[in-house]
Amino acid sequence: xxxxxxxxxxxxxxxxxxxGFLGVSLxxxxxxxxxxxxxxxxxxxxxxSSAPAGPVAQEISLRAQESQIDLGxxxxxxxxxxxxxxxxxxxxxxxxxxxxxxxxxxxxxTSVHWHGLAVPNPMDGVPGLTTPAxxxxxxxxYDFVVPDAGTHWFHPHTGLQLDTGLYAPFIVEDPRExxxxxxxxxxVLDDWTQGVGKDPQQxxxxxxAGGQRSDRGAMMGMGGMGMGADGGDVTYPLYxxxxxxATDPDILRVQPGDTVRMRxxxxxxxxxxxxxxxxxxxxxTHTDGYPVRPVGTQSLRIGMGERYDxxxxxxxxxxxxxxxxxxxxxxxxxxxxSATGQLxxxxxxxxxxxxxxxxxxxxxxxxxxxxxxEPQRTYDLVLSGSMAPYVWTINGATYDRAQPLTVQxxxxxxxxxxxxxxxxxxxxxxxxxxxxxxxxxxxxxxDTLLLPPMAxxxxxxxxxxxGRWMLHCHNAYHAEAGMMTRLDxxx
Numbered sequence: 208x209x210x211x212x213x214x215x216x217x218x219x220x221x222x223x224x225x226x227g228f229l230g231v232s233l234x235x236x237x238x239x240x241x242x243x244x245x246x247x248x249x250x251x252x253x254x255x256s257s258a259p260a261g262p263v264a265q266e267i268s269l270r271a272q273e274s275q276i277d278l279g280x281x282x283x284x285x286x287x288x289x290x291x292x293x294x295x296x297x298x299x300x301x302x303x304x305x306x307x308x309x310x311x312x313x314x315x316x317t318s319v320h321w322h323g324l325a326v327p328n329p330m331d332g333v334p335g336l337t338t339p340a341x342x343x344x345x346x347x348x349y350d351f352v353v354p355d356a357g358t359h360w361f362h363p364h365t366g367l368q369l370d371t372g373l374y375a376p377f378i379v380e381d382p383r384e385x386x387x388x389x390x391x392x393x394x395v396l397d398d399w400t401q402g403v404g405k406d407p408q409q410x411x412x413x414x415x416a417g418g419q420r421s422d423r424g425a426m427m428g429m430g431g432m433g434m435g436a437d438g439g440d441v442t443y444p445l446y447x448x449x450x451x452x453a454t455d456p457d458i459l460r461v462q463p464g465d466t467v468r469m470r471x472x473x474x475x476x477x478x479x480x481x482x483x484x485x486x487x488x489x490x491x492t493h494t495d496g497y498p499v500r501p502v503g504t505q506s507l508r509i510g511m512g513e514r515y516d517x518x519x520x521x522x523x524x525x526x527x528x529x530x531x532x533x534x535x536x537x538x539x540x541x542x543x544x545s546a547t548g549q550l551x552x553x554x555x556x557x558x559x560x561x562x563x564x565x566x567x568x569x570x571x572x573x574x575x576x577x578x579x580x581e582p583q584r585t586y587d588l589v590l591s592g593s594m595a596p597y598v599w600t601i602n603g604a605t606y607d608r609a610q611p612l613t614v615q616x617x618x619x620x621x622x623x624x625x626x627x628x629x630x631x632x633x634x635x636x637x638x639x640x641x642x643x644x645x646x647x648x649x650x651x652x653x654d655t656l657l658l659p660p661m662a663x664x665x666x667x668x669x670x671x672x673x674g675r676w677m678l679h680c681h682n683a684y685h686a687e688a689g690m691m692t693r694l695d696x697x698x
Contacts, residue, residue, distance in 0.1 A: 218463050219672075222567060227693065228438060233650055237480070244644075246426070248257040249659040253400060259327075259350065259351060259352050260305055261304050261352070262304065263304050263305070263306050263350075264299070264300075264303035264304055264305060264341065265297075265299060265303065265305045265306070266305075266308075267297060267305060267306070267307040267308070267630050268305050268307075268308050268310065269288050269294065269307060269308070269309045269310065269319070270288065270309075270310045270312060271287075271288060271290050271309065271310070271312060271313050271317050271341075271363075271373055271521070272286070272287065272288075272289070272290065272312040272313065273285070273286055273310050273312070273313065273314075274287045274290040274291070274292075274372075275284070275290075276290075276291070276292055276372070276402075277455075278399065278403065278445055278447070278450075278451075278452045279445075279451065279452030279453065279454030279455035280454060280457075281403055281445075281452070282402075283399075283401060283403045284401070284402040285371060285372035285374060285401050285402055285518045286313060286368060286371035286372050286373050286401070287371075287372040288374075288375055288424070291371040291450065292374075292397075292447075292450035293372075293374055293375045293376060293395045293397075293449065293450055293663045294373075294374065294375030294472065295549055296338070296375060296377070297361070297375065297376070297377045297378070298375040298378045298379075298380065299311040299353045299377075299378075299379055299380070300353070300379070300380050300381075300382060301354070301355070301379055301380070301381050301382075302352060302353065303352065303353050304350070304351070304352045304353075305349075305350075305351065305352075305353060306348055306349070306350045307319075307348070307349045307350075308346055308347070308348045308349075308426045309341055309346060309348075309349065310346045311341040311342065311343055311344065311345055311346065311347075312343075312344070314343055314434070315343055315365075315520075316334070316340040316341060316342050316343060316365060317340070317341050317363050317365050317368060317373070317467055317658045318332045318333065318334050318338065318340055318341060318363050318364045318365045319331035319332045319341075319349065319361050319362070319363060319364075320322075320333060320361060320362060320363070320364040320637070320671030321349070321351075321359065321361050321377060322359055322360050322361060322362060322476075322512060322519040322635070322654075323355065323357065323358075323359035323377075323495055323496055323514065323654050324351075324353065324354060324355055324359050324376075324377065324379075324532065325354050325355055325639060325640070325672050326349075326351040326354065326638070327351055327672075327674070328638065328672070328673065328674025328676070329430060329674075330349050330350065330351045330406035331509075331637055331638060331674070331676070331677075332349070332361075332363075332364050332539065333364045333637070333677055334357055334364065334365060335376070336583055336675055336677065336693070337674065337675065337676075339515050340365065349612050353379050355378065355379060355496055355640075356379045356381035356384070356496060357379055357471040357493060357495070357497060357514075357516075358376070358377065358378060358471075358472065358493065358495075358514040358516055359376070359377040359378070359379060359392075359496055359498020359514070360374060360376050360377050360395075360472050360474060360494055360514070361374065361375055361377050362375075362474065364677075366408070366687065367407035367408060367411060367476070367683055367684070367687055369473025369474075369476050369477035369683045370398075370400065370401065370407040370683055371401045371406075371407060372397075372399075372401060372450075374395070374397075374471060374474045376393045376395060376470070378470065379496070380395065382688075383599065386594065387466065387518075388466040388468040388518055389462075389466050389467065389470065390459065390461055390465060390466075390467045391468050392459050392467055392468065392469050392470070393449070393470045393472070394444075394448060394449065394469050394470065394471045394472070394482075394528065394541065395447075395448065395449050395450070395472045395474050396447070396448060396471065396472065396473045396474060396475055396478075396480050396482070396509070396530045396539055397446070397447045397448075397450075397474045397475050397539075398443040398445075398446055398447075398475040398477055398478040398532065399443055399444070399445040399446065399447050399452075400440070400441070400443050400445075403444050403445060404443070404444045406681075407476070408477055409444075410441055410485060410684070411684055411687055411688075414440060414594075414597045414688075415596075415597045415688070416685060417595055417597075437479055437533035437534045437630075437631050437659075438532070438533055438534020438535050438660035439445055439477035439478055439479070439532075439534065439535070439630070439682060440477060440532075440594070440630075440682075440684055440685075441476070441478075441684065442535055442536070443477075443532075443535070443537070444538070446478070446530065446532055446538055447539055448528065448530060448539045448540060448541040451541070453538060453539065453540035453554075456540045456541050456542050457541045458541070458542045458544055459509070459541070459542070459543055459544065460544050460545075461521045461543065461544070461545050462521070462545055463521055463522060463523040463545045463546070464520065464521065465521045465545070466518055466519070466520050466521075467518065467519045467521060467543065468492075468517075468518050468521075469489075469516070469517050469518070469519060469528075470514065470516050470517060471509060471514065471515045471516070472514050473509045473510060473511050473512065473513050473514070474511075475511050475532075476682070476684065477511070477682055477683065477684055478511070478532040478533070478535065479508065479509070479510045479511065479532065479533040479631060479633075479657070480508075480509050480530040480531060480532055480533070480539070481506050481507065481508050481509075481530070481531050481533065481559055481586065482506065482507045482508075482509060482528070482529070482530045482531075483505060483506040483528075483529055483556050483558035483559045483561070484519055484526055484527070484528050484529075484543060484556070484558065485527040485528075485529070485554070485557075485558060486526050486556065486558075487519050487520070487521075487522060487526060487528045487558070488503050488504065488505055488519075488523070488544075488558075489504055489506075489507060489517040489518070489519055490502065490503050490504075490517060490518045490519075491503075491504060491505070491507065491515060491516070491517050492516045492517065492518055493514075493515065493516035493556070494513070494514065494515050494516075494566055494569060494651050494652075495513060495514050495640070495651075495652070495653040495655060496654075496655050497571060497572070497575045497640070497651070497652035497653065498572040498574070498575060499570060499571055499572060499651055500569070500571075500572060501568045501653045502569060503566060504561075504563070504564035505558040505561035506558050506559055506560075506561045506562070506563040506564070507563055507564050507565070508533075508563035508564065508565040508657070509565075509657075510631065510633035510655065510657035510681070511633045511655075511681040511682055511683075512587055512633050512635045512655040512681035513566075513633060513653075513655045513657060519543070521543060521545045521566055522545065523545055523546050524545060524546050524548060525542060525543075525544050525545075525546065525547075525549060525550055525637065526539040526542070526543045526544070526545075526556075527540060527541075527542060527543075527550055527554035527555075527556055528540070528542065528543055529554060529555060529556060529559060531555070531559055538554075538555065540554055546674065550686060551563060565657060566643060566651050566656060566657065566672070566683065567643070568652060569650075569651040570649040571642065571649060571650060571651050571652045572653065575652050576642060576646070576647060576648070576649070576652065577641075577642045577646040577647065577652070577667060577668070578647060578669075579645070579646055579647020579648075580619040580646050580647070580667075580669075581619065582618075582619045582620055582621035583619055583620070584612075584613075584614055584618055584619075584620045584621070585620075585621040585622075585623065586612050586621070586622050586623070586626070587602075587623045588601055588602060588622055588623065588624050588625070588626070588634075588678075588692070589601065589602050589603070589625045589627055590625065590626045590627065590628060590634070590658065590680065590690065591603065591627045591628050591631050592628050592630070592685065592688070592689075592690065593628075595599060598688055598689055599628075599680065599685040599686075599688045599689055599690035600689055600690060601678075601679075601690055601691065601692045602692070604689075605688070605689025605690075605691075606679075606689050606690075606691040606692065607689070609691065609692040609693065610692075611692065611693040611694065611695040612678070612692065612693065612695065613677075613695050613696075613697050614670040614694060614695070614697070615670065615696065615697055616670055616671070616673050616696055617670060617671070618670045619646060619667060619669060619670070620666075620667070620668050620669075620670050621645075621665060621666070621667050621668075622641070622665070622666050622667075622668070623663070623664075623665050624656070624658055624663065624664045624665070624666065625662075625663045626658040626659065626660055626661060626662050626663070627661065628660060628680070629660045629661075630660060630682075630685075631657060631658065631659050632657075632658050632680045632682060632685065632690070633655050633656065633657050633658070633680065633681040633682065634655065634656050634657075634658055634678070634679075634680060634681070635654060635655040635677075635678070635679060635680075635681045636654055636655075636668070636676065636677075636678045636694065637676040637677045637678070637694075638672045638676040638694075639654065639668050639669075639670075639671070639672055639676065639694075640652055640654045640668065641653060641656075641666035641667060641668040642666060642667050642668070643656065643664065643665075643666055644665060644666070644667070644674060645665065645667055646667035646669075650666075653666075655681060658672075667681065670696065673696040674696060675693055675694070675696070676693065676694040676695075677691060677692075677693060677694075678692050678693065679691035679692070679695055680694060690698070
């Protein structure tokens with residue numbers, strides 16, 4: 208049911224650098240040519256570009272800059288907000304207007320995408336598509352009303368900058384929510400190579416050139432390439448929780464019996480994690496900001512871009528919080544401490560061996576389910592690709608040749624996702640949320656869905672936020688290699 212592209216053979220790849228897929232950095236000429244050759248014209252013309260009405264509740268300044276950070280005794284040069292990884296969390300209330308000025312002190316252009324927030328299209332932070340790139344030495348003010356309560360985050364949508372440390376939580380509070388916990392702990396997971404291994408662009412260049420060469424062994428563990436159904440394409444020297452390595456872990460100090468709300472964000476570029484708290488069961492309460500029927504579990508599987516809120520009732524002692532990357536060695540570590548004492552020499556908890564919970568086993572709280580409606584448009588999206596050549600596609604096309612999915616405002620839309628590769632892909636849709644399974648059903652409400660190899664899933668969404676929106680794999684290297692398409696509103 209997609210519309211016909213009248214210039215399917217247009218080649219804009221010569222205008223697209225390797226750093227251009229994720230940032231959609233087309234040259235002006237190429238962008239104009241592409242626009243003129245699609246069936247969708249001026250799709251953002253009706254989207255308000257002026258500032259929203261009402262007073263500004265928060266004025267926030269973010270500074271993207273090169274910084275030195277301490278990773279458990281290893282000093283690394285990172286790109287970060289205000290010199291810290293993760294950046295300082297933004298906290299706002301649903302319905303508040305915020306103006307966030309991003310100052311770019313980096314040597315190249317950057318951007319900020321508000322992951323999980325259905326902001327107006329001009330504020331979405333995808334250069335070349337929704338929002339201008341922020342040139343080196345300049346600034347840009349993102350101005351929007353905070354629409355969605357829950358655990359969200361923000362990061363660049365420019366090249367591979369996500370893998371350099373430029374990210375931070377964005378926590379939106381609902382004043383109507385009754386707090387049933389004693390501590391609110393944001394837990395940000397990351398895989399890390401910047402400044403201690405090869406930089407992300409070098410890694411990507413090696414992948415494109417054929418990363419499975421004879422030097423693969425030398426690169427393993429130093430930002431080199433690995434293979435595996437779930438293991439991503441990159442082996443990292445470090446894995447972090449809240450910007451800290453396992454040799455210098457973040458510590459949450461509580462009292463025995465306290466209830467801890469853990470807001471777990473996977474900010475990694477290439478790693479799926481299994482998370483567990485030693486000696487404890489977790490209760491899953493939210494995914495991607497939306498409440499679910501509570502589910503108890505010993506471990507949790509979380510893909511890149513996903514978020515899960517869990518609660519834990521603290522025992523008496525010192526307990527490891529461990530995130531283990533799927534298909535890779537190493538782990539990230541934090542500590543939940545309610546007493547004196549030390550962690551065991553081997554901090555890997557037995558709970559990690561339990562079968563992990565994931566979104567496919569969750570049911571949305573009835574209050575957040577999308578209204579039942581038969582889809583007026585249905586699209587099939589087939590994810591595929593290969594390591595050699597290093598190309599990842601949706602419906603057989605990289606982003607520069609993708610045919611946009613077209614919708615009209617108010618339509619119920621169904622996406623049928625098929626993963627025909629041997630890699631797991633976290634599929635993220637900008638500007639919207641979707642219901643796993645049919646609208647009106649019981650599936651979780653999300654914006655990022657982890658799709659295992661050879662798996663299929665259906666998601667329903669309401670076309671209620673006009674503009675042009677990215678839909679892509681949230682493995683940064685797969686997106687950079689082309690695994691992206693668009694959802695375009697027609698007028």
